[in-house]
Every structure is written in structure tokens, then in C-alpha cells.
Amino acid sequence: MPNDPDDESGRHSGGSGSGAGSGRPGGGDSGTPDGFPFGDPQQMADMLRQFADMMSAQPSPGGGGGASPSSTSGINWDMAxxxxxxxxxxxxxxxxxxxxxAKVEEALRLADLWLDQATDLPSGVHTAQAWSRSEWIEKTMDSWAQLCDPLTSKTVQAMGQNLPEEMQSVAGPLLGMVQQMGGMMVGQQAGQAIGELAREVTGTTDIGLPLAGEGNAALLPPGVARFSEGLEIPDDEVRLYLAAREAAVHRLYSHVPWLRSHVSRLVEEYAAGMSFDVSGLEDKLGEIDLTNPEALQEALSGGVGGESLFQPEDTPQQKAALGRLETALALIEGxxxxxxxxxVADRLPQANALAETTRRRRATGGPAEHTFAALVGLELRPRRLREASxxxxxxxxxxxVEGRDAVWQHPDLMPTGADLxxxxxxxxxxxFGGADFDISTLTGEKPGDKPDDKPDDGGDAGTDRGEDA
Structure with missing residues (x-):
């Protein structure tokens, strides 16, 4: 367990005085080895071990602690x-x-029937359910792990690999411990952020992805009620509108087999371009009491309203990938x-008001969505929704309708940012947009072939046309 801060106050007040073992660079301790910028190496090693003990000893709410990390990035998604x-x-x-x-199940089935007249894509809803927030967490966590691993792993790696050279030379084997602690902290933050998101979402497709898998449609009655607050629109009407959106996303992903892998690849491209500015890391660490594990945890995580020690910086590669991802999300949402x-236009009297409310919600995001964006360094928002629509x-x-939906047959047919x-x-x-364009030139199909006979899912296709300048 960490030492009592009160017992340490005389040794690392961080102020004037020259108490031994200061946690600040150049703390004035005559026993501090020359050239070590962060205090006594043994003291730092003890602090890191205390911090690791503190993190591993924290019980996992609702279950036992210490579950093995369930991803290659070092993030413990079971704990999250x-x-x-x-x-x-x-x-x-x-x-x-x-x-x-029963109300949710009926709304999803009815709204899905309405969509038959608005799109050429057949129904994609296999199950229609109503979930509590805990059920939403349980059934979407695998998708969150898959979506966030490329992003969170970069942050964890930065906690060890991107430290200043002089610190790496001294820290040595402690870097692995730093990364392990980073994985624990990011897992904790991910859990808190996903938990807050669960209090805002209305279904499985709020971010434009079917988080519970294709065909598993669901609405959260508490989220629907929260969405309705202040609208002065009958609950049944709000429920049917949100059910139509849920069913529409499932139609799209169920019958556009390359779409999920396409979005995942764009997220991976964005993560590959992430870089971290550690030029001021030494100065920031100098302001932290390194013998206090809680203080280091707060600094690494950013604390409440603070700035984390590891903040991604913009790079040209990252900006280009973000542009492609935002275009894809805008096209889906549009x-x-x-x-x-x-x-729903002729069936729901308040359809326009509900559409505008949804548009603002997707364009600006809620508090929990901003929290999650700060965690993974990415906002899954369709910034050009109006242009895409x-x-x-x-x-x-x-x-x-048939010509409009035919654009989804192959990623190389999709509009780009320039097309918006x-x-x-x-x-x-x-x-590619001409009415007489032959899709078989891209897919290798012969006229009359069934969609299931496609040679591949096109997950890595579309990069030539899909890239924005």
C-alpha cells in the first residue's frame, strides 16, 4: 500500500527547503546521483512498485480483481x-x-417495416430487444476493445518508449513497469468513459457502428427517456424515430459487408499517425511528487479537467486519416x-424536430462523448453531416432509391471529401458515378452473380479513391 502522505510531508513538500529525497529535479539531496533528473533512482523504483501495488490491489467493481489483460495492447478490458x-x-x-x-420490440419491428419503402437494402434486424445500461455495456464491450485498442495501445507505448533519452538510460527495466501502469490507468479511464456513455446512448448504433454486431438491434428505455427530455414530443413518437435509426444502421452494415472493416482500418490508420510531444515531460515531472503514487496517477491521466502528460500531437498523417474517417462517418450518418x-416523414408529426435534435446531438456530442474522445484521442463524429445528407x-x-443505394456496392464507388x-x-x-458504370469492373463479378459470391469483402479496398488530398 502507498505510504501515508502525512508521513512524507517533511521529506517531499516540493517547496523551498532541501529535504532529502525531493521529488523535484535537482532536489538538492547530496545523495542524489549526478545526472539523474528525477530524484533518487532507488526512491523512484520504490514509488513505481508502490504504484503498481496500489493499482493491482484496487478491487474490480462487481467482480474479482486482477483479470488478465484481454488485448494485445496491455489494456485490461475485463477490468474496464x-x-x-x-x-x-x-x-x-x-x-x-x-x-x-414490449414497447421497444414493437417499435423496432414497425420502424423496420417502414424502412422497406425508403431503401433498396432489405432488413438487417435479426433480434429486437430492450436493454438496461449494464446489458449495453456487457454486449458492446468487445466492440469497444476492438475499436479502441489501436488508439489506447499508442498511449501506453508512449508511456515507456517516448520518455526522454536520459530517463530511458536510467530507468532501464522500469519502463516495462511504467507501461504496465499505463495500461491499468487507461483501462480504468476506458471503463469510466464507457460507463458514462452508457448513461447517454439510446441504442447500439449511436456512434454509427452496430456495437453489438450486425442484426442485434436494441434500444435502452432510460436513454430514450433522456433523449426525450425537453422535447415535448410523445414518447411513442420518439421511440419510433430512434427505432428507425437503429434499424437503418443495421440494414446498412448487414448488406454492405466491407463497411465495418473499412471503418476499423481508418481508425487504425489514424492511430498509426499518432505522435506524442514529450519535450516538456521533464519539466512536468519536476512539478510532481514522484514519491506519491496517487499524484503520479493523476498526472498521467490528466486528473479532473487537467492535461495528461501524454497528449497526442497533430501530424500530417494523422490529419489525413482523420479526414478520411470523418468523411466515412458523415456518409454513413447522412x-x-x-x-x-x-x-417516417408521413408517419411521425414531429419527424423534422427529431431529425434536427439528432443532427445536433451527433454534430456536437455529449459530455460523456467528449470524455471518451479525450481518452482515445479521437472523436467519432460526422462533422460534414449536412453535406453528406x-x-x-x-x-x-x-x-x-436503387441508384442511390447501389453506391454502397464497393468502396471505390463511395464519395470522397472532395465530392462533399x-x-x-x-x-x-x-x-465512377455514371449511371452506366459497370460494377463488375471493380468486383470481378459477372452480371447476375449473387452478392455472396464476391471474391473478398473489400475491407482494404478504396484507398486510392477514398483518400482525401
Whole structure:
């Protein structure tokens, strides 16, 4: 267990005085080896061991502690799941009553029928359910781990590999311990962020991905109620609108087999471009009491409203990848918005108000979404939603519903960021957009082949056309 800070106050006050073992660079301790910038090496080793003991000794809420990391990045996602469940249970998370379950199931089935008249893609809903927030966490955690691992692993690596050269030469084998502690901290933060997100989401597709897998549609009655606050719109109408959005996303991913891997690859490209500025790390560490494990944990994590010691900096590669990812998310969200509007416009009197509320929510994000963005260094938001919606609407006017949806047949047919700037050029022809374009030139299919006969899922396709300048 960590030492009592009160017992250490005379030794590392961090102020004036020259008490031995100061946690500041050049602490004035005559026993401090020359050239070591962060105090006594033995003292730092003891602190790191104390910190590791503190982290490993913390119980996992709702279960036993010390689960093995469930990812190659060193992030303990089992611990993250338990912390997320604990986060929602603190605010109360009752099971869904049977009558609420029935309302959600009926809304999902009815809204899915409405979509038949708005899109050429068939239904993608296999199960229609109502979940509590804890159930949402349990059934989406695998997707969060897969989505966030490329991002969080870069942060953990930076905690050891990107330290100043003089610290690496002294720390030596302690770097592995630093990374292990980093993995624990990021896992804790991920759990807290996902737990807060669970209190805001309305279903499995709020971020534009079916987090529980294709076909597993669900709404969270507490999230639907929270979405309804202040709208003065009947609950049944709100539920049906959100059900239509949930069902539309499942249609898209169920019948566009390359889409999930395409989005995942764009996230990986963004992570590959991440870089960390550690130029001021020594100065920041100099302001921290290194003999206090709690103080180091707060500094590494950023504390409450603070700035973490490891903040990603913008790089050209990262910016280019982010542009491609934001374009893909905008196209997904724009298609969903277009299809849902067509399906519910004549059925829900407040459809326009609900569409605008959803648009603002996706464009700005909520507090929990910002927290999660700070954790992984990425905001999964469709910044060009209006432009994407306008492009899909223009395609429908020019080519009809079938022609609009045919664009999803292959990633090389998809609009780019430049196409969002000039949608008319894309709609009227463009490189691939002509009405007489033969999809078999990209897929290798012969006319009349079934979609299931495609040679591959196209997950790595579309990079030539999909890249923004």
C-alpha cells in the first residue's frame, strides 16, 4: 500500500527547503546521483512498485480483481467492463419491465417495416430487444476493445518508449513497469468513459457502428427517456424515430459487408499517425511528487479537467486519416438520416424536430462523448453531416432509391471529401458515378452473380479513391 502522505510531508513538500529525497529535479539531496533528473533512482523504483501495488490491489467493481489483460495492447478490458458497470450502477440501473420491453420490440419491428419503402437494402434486424445500461455495456464491450485498442495501445507505448533519452538510460527495466501502469490507468479511464456513455446512448448504433454486431438491434428505455427530455414530443413518437435509426444502421452494415472493416482500418490508420510531444515531460515531472503514487496517477491521466502528460500531437498523417474517417462517418450518418426521413416523414408529426435534435446531438456530442474522445484521442463524429445528407438526397433525385443505394456496392464507388464539396459533379457523373458504370469492373463479378459470391469483402479496398488530398 502507498505510504501515508502525512508521513512524507517533511521529506517531499516540493517547496523551498532541501529535504532529502525531493521529488523535484535537482532536489538538492547530496545523495542524489549526478545526472539523474528525477530524484533518487532507488526512491523512484520504490514509488513505481508502490504504484503498481496500489493499482493491482484496487478491487474490480462487481467482480474479482486482477483479470488478465484481454488485448494485445496491455489494456485490461475485463477490468474496464467491471468499472463501467459500477459507474452505471451508482446511479441506479434497474432491469427493463416487461411492458417497456414490449414497447421497444414493437417499435423496432414497425420502424423496420417502414424502412422497406425508403431503401433498396432489405432488413438487417435479426433480434429486437430492450436493454438496461449494464446489458449495453456487457454486449458492446468487445466492440469497444476492438475499436479502441489501436488508439489506447499508442498511449501506453508512449508511456515507456517516448520518455526522454536520459530517463530511458536510467530507468532501464522500469519502463516495462511504467507501461504496465499505463495500461491499468487507461483501462480504468476506458471503463469510466464507457460507463458514462452508457448513461447517454439510446441504442447500439449511436456512434454509427452496430456495437453489438450486425442484426442485434436494441434500444435502452432510460436513454430514450433522456433523449426525450425537453422535447415535448410523445414518447411513442420518439421511440419510433430512434427505432428507425437503429434499424437503418443495421440494414446498412448487414448488406454492405466491407463497411465495418473499412471503418476499423481508418481508425487504425489514424492511430498509426499518432505522435506524442514529450519535450516538456521533464519539466512536468519536476512539478510532481514522484514519491506519491496517487499524484503520479493523476498526472498521467490528466486528473479532473487537467492535461495528461501524454497528449497526442497533430501530424500530417494523422490529419489525413482523420479526414478520411470523418468523411466515412458523415456518409454513413447522412445515408441513415436520408433514409429515416423518407420512412417516417408521413408517419411521425414531429419527424423534422427529431431529425434536427439528432443532427445536433451527433454534430456536437455529449459530455460523456467528449470524455471518451479525450481518452482515445479521437472523436467519432460526422462533422460534414449536412453535406453528406445533401449528396444522398441529390443521388436519389437523379437515380432513384436503387441508384442511390447501389453506391454502397464497393468502396471505390463511395464519395470522397472532395465530392462533399461538389456533390453535383459526383451525381452527374464523376469518375465512377455514371449511371452506366459497370460494377463488375471493380468486383470481378459477372452480371447476375449473387452478392455472396464476391471474391473478398473489400475491407482494404478504396484507398486510392477514398483518400482525401
Amino acid at each position: 467492463k467491471n468499472i463501467a458497470r459500477h459507474t452505471v450502477s451508482q446511479h441506479g440501473d434497474p432491469s427493463i419491465p416487461p411492458h417497456d420491453y 445515408w441513415v438520416a436520408t433514409v429515416v426521413t423518407a420512412a 445533401a449528396l444522398w438526397s441529390a443521388l436519389e433525385r437523379e437515380r432513384g 464539396d461538389d456533390p453535383e459533379a459526383f451525381v452527374s457523373g464523376g469518375e
